[in-house]
Amino acid sequence: MIEDHLAIDARGLRKVFGKKTAVSDFTLQVKRGEIFGFLGPNGAGKTTSVKMLLGLTAPTAGTATLLERPLGSRQARTKIGFLPEHFRFHEWLTAAEFLDLHGRLYGMSKQRRTAVIPDLLALVNLADRADTKLQAFSKGMLQRIGLAQALLNDPELVFLDEPTSGLDPLGRRLVRDIINSLRSEGTTVFLNSHLLSEVEQTCDRVAFIREGVILQTASLADFVQDSIDVTLRVGSITPQLLAELAQFGNGVQMQEKNGRRIRLTLPHEDKLPDLVRWLTANGHNLYELSPQRLSLEERFLQIMEGRQPNNPTT
Amino acid sequence: MTTRQHNYQTIFIIAGLTIRETQRRRILWMTLLLGVGFLAVFGIGFHYIYLELNRQVLNSSELNLVSGVLLTAGLYAINFLTIVIAVLISVTAVSGEIDSHTIEALLTKPIRRWELVLGKWLGFAALLLMYTLTLTGGLMLIVYLRAGFAVQNLPAGMGLMIMQGLLVLTLTIAGGTRLSTLANGVMAFMMYGIAFIGGWVEQIGAMLRNETAVDIGIATSLIMPSEILWKKALLLFLPQSLNSTYGAGPFAVTSRPSDLMIIYAIFYMAALLAFALISFSRRDL
Numbered sequence: 001m002i003e004d005h006l007a008i009d010a011r012g013l014r015k016v017f018g019k020k021t022a023v024s025d026f027t028l029q030v031k032r033g034e035i036f037g038f039l040g041p042n043g044a045g046k047t048t049s050v051k052m053l054l055g056l057t058a059p060t061a062g063t064a065t066l067l068e069r070p071l072g073s074r075q076a077r078t079k080i081g082f083l084p085e086h087f088r089f090h091e092w093l094t095a096a097e098f099l100d101l102h103g104r105l106y107g108m109s110k111q112r113r114t115a116v117i118p119d120l121l122a123l124v125n126l127a128d129r130a131d132t133k134l135q136a137f138s139k140g141m142l143q144r145i146g147l148a149q150a151l152l153n154d155p156e157l158v159f160l161d162e163p164t165s166g167l168d169p170l171g172r173r174l175v176r177d178i179i180n181s182l183r184s185e186g187t188t189v190f191l192n193s194h195l196l197s198e199v200e201q202t203c204d205r206v207a208f209i210r211e212g213v214i215l216q217t218a219s220l221a222d223f224v225q226d227s228i229d230v231t232l233r234v235g236s237i238t239p240q241l242l243a244e245l246a247q248f249g250n251g252v253q254m255q256e257k258n259g260r261r262i263r264l265t266l267p268h269e270d271k272l273p274d275l276v277r278w279l280t281a282n283g284h285n286l287y288e289l290s291p292q293r294l295s296l297e298e299r300f301l302q303i304m305e306g307r308q309p310n311n312p313t314t
Numbered sequence: 315m316t317t318r319q320h321n322y323q324t325i326f327i328i329a330g331l332t333i334r335e336t337q338r339r340r341i342l343w344m345t346l347l348l349g350v351g352f353l354a355v356f357g358i359g360f361h362y363i364y365l366e367l368n369r370q371v372l373n374s375s376e377l378n379l380v381s382g383v384l385l386t387a388g389l390y391a392i393n394f395l396t397i398v399i400a401v402l403i404s405v406t407a408v409s410g411e412i413d414s415h416t417i418e419a420l421l422t423k424p425i426r427r428w429e430l431v432l433g434k435w436l437g438f439a440a441l442l443l444m445y446t447l448t449l450t451g452g453l454m455l456i457v458y459l460r461a462g463f464a465v466q467n468l469p470a471g472m473g474l475m476i477m478q479g480l481l482v483l484t485l486t487i488a489g490g491t492r493l494s495t496l497a498n499g500v501m502a503f504m505m506y507g508i509a510f511i512g513g514w515v516e517q518i519g520a521m522l523r524n525e526t527a528v529d530i531g532i533a534t535s536l537i538m539p540s541e542i543l544w545k546k547a548l549l550l551f552l553p554q555s556l557n558s559t560y561g562a563g564p565f566a567v568t569s570r571p572s573d574l575m576i577i578y579a580i581f582y583m584a585a586l587l588a589f590a591l592i593s594f595s596r597r598d599l
Contacts, residue, residue, distance in 0.1 A: 017598075054422045055422070056421060056598070058596070080422070089419060090335070092335060093338075104327050105324065105420065146419070
């Protein structure tokens with residue numbers, strides 16, 4: 001803990017609603033300055049986890065610190081920004097009034113508010129809508145003004161819950177650009193999303209949650225390097241060969257499209273030279289070998305379906 | 315940030331926001347406009363009735379009686395309206411913000427939850443105070459200017475009427491921290507209804523000298539001490555001679571509410587408010 005300052009340090013957070021366990025073990029460390037993606041299918045406990053971190057819901061068990069302060073600390077909250085999943089705000093306020101209100105709740109001085117608000121409105125492309133009431137805003141505009149709200153206090157830690165759900169491609173790029181500029185400022189971002197392509201493009205590290213348990217936390221670079229899909233074309237394909245190939249990886253299968261090929265998933269690219277050596281040593285003529293890295297989406301599906309390419313022992 | 319100073323700020327920011335919301339949603343203007351309408355109807359009606367009575371040459375004590383009855387009827391209507399408005403403006407205050415998720419962006423700011431509830435209570439209380447003062451004051455002024463009939467114990471009586479509104483407001487806000495909007499509205503009106511019917515049972519029981527009925531009334535006052543405040547206010551406003559002529563009507567106060575009840579009502583309201591603040595602080599959102 002001493003060596004690295006943690007923006008989020010959650011240990012065994014648990015939430016039980018009556019008989020239903022929404023989150024059974026939320027243990028997670030996010031370093032300062034990281035862009036962290038939190039992935040999981042609907043109903044996996046993502047929102048409950050974020051609500052526990054933000055003090056909206058009290059954990060049944062476990063502890064956590066945000067910015068090195070205990071859960072619920074108001075001092076920590078002065079440096080935290082949050083864009084809620086539903087992005088619903090007081091619609092009878094104008095955009096500028098809305099930001100001013102939330103700035104006051106952050107305890108920001110009038111000077112600072114008047115300095116920051118026009119910039120934020122410009123950042124989310126709503127400078128010309130400062131005096132429009134939120135009830136006239138489209139979904140995308142509401143989500144963008146919500147994002148501006150989350151950045152009001154120049155936060156050290158920002159929670160974005162599905163920040164692009166209501167946005168068109170242009171809006172999505174805007175959010176991506178904002179996240180990237182937050183990264184360059186050293187702001188920690190906790191991104192709750194199921195848009196994997198978005199996470200792949202912005203995040204340094206990701207955690208997967210399923211049925212209330214964090215299954216795996218890893219850096220995106222690791223994920224990409226870790227497991228690898230290989231397609232082989234060899235002289236003759238026999239059932240014996242297919243069975244023997246299972247020692248290198250799992251998911252060995254035949255592919256009939258455009259000629260017969262074998263497809264399998266290796267747990268790590270280190271296995272690749274071993275595979276080639278074994279094939280030639282055993283007299284198989286190798287005509288083609290094409291490795292393909294798994295996209296985050298494939299990894300996500302693998303993890304969610306309980307297929308763990310890292311442990312091909314089964 | 316000096317924390318204490320920030321506390322006050324937050325409460326007043328929320329109170330201001332609450333008032334601004336009633337303004338933006340046209341609740342404030344609608345209420346005031348129709349309040350003026352109410353006073354106009356009363357004023358014109360009172361003027362012509364008084365004119366007619368003068369023509370029929372009633373003596374001054376009879377004139378006073380009629381003025382008193384009309385004033386009581388007006389106050390009774392205002393009293394009821396205050397309660398309805400107290401429930402209507404505040405019934406969505408907490409549960410509505412939870413249902414619409416607007417609460418999430420608010421409570422993740424560096425504020426305490428109880429500050430939000432107290433701020434809302436304060437905002438609504440200010441509105442209710444303004445409403446009751448304007449309507450009650452207007453009504454009394456009309457009767458005084460036209461007929462020279464002045465109520466007694468004005469500050470104390472007015473205080474009790476305002477307190478009744480605040481009590482219903484506090485009940486509604488407290489309910490909103492746990493109940494859905496609709497259930498909360500039903501709860502608040504039903505509690506008022508129980509206190510209301512309990513008050514009648516008590517008054518009729520007192521007239522018939524039936525102790526059980528009186529006890530039922532007192533028990534309902536303990537459950538919801540709202541009607542008792544109105545009865546007490548009426549007793550304060552009107553001279554004794556006038557009150558005794560009401561018999562068993564809706565304005566009759568035969569069983570005199572004890573002063574202890576007022577103290578009880580104050581504690582009741584304080585406890586409700588404390589419950590609201592604590593209950594909301596512990597709630598999962």
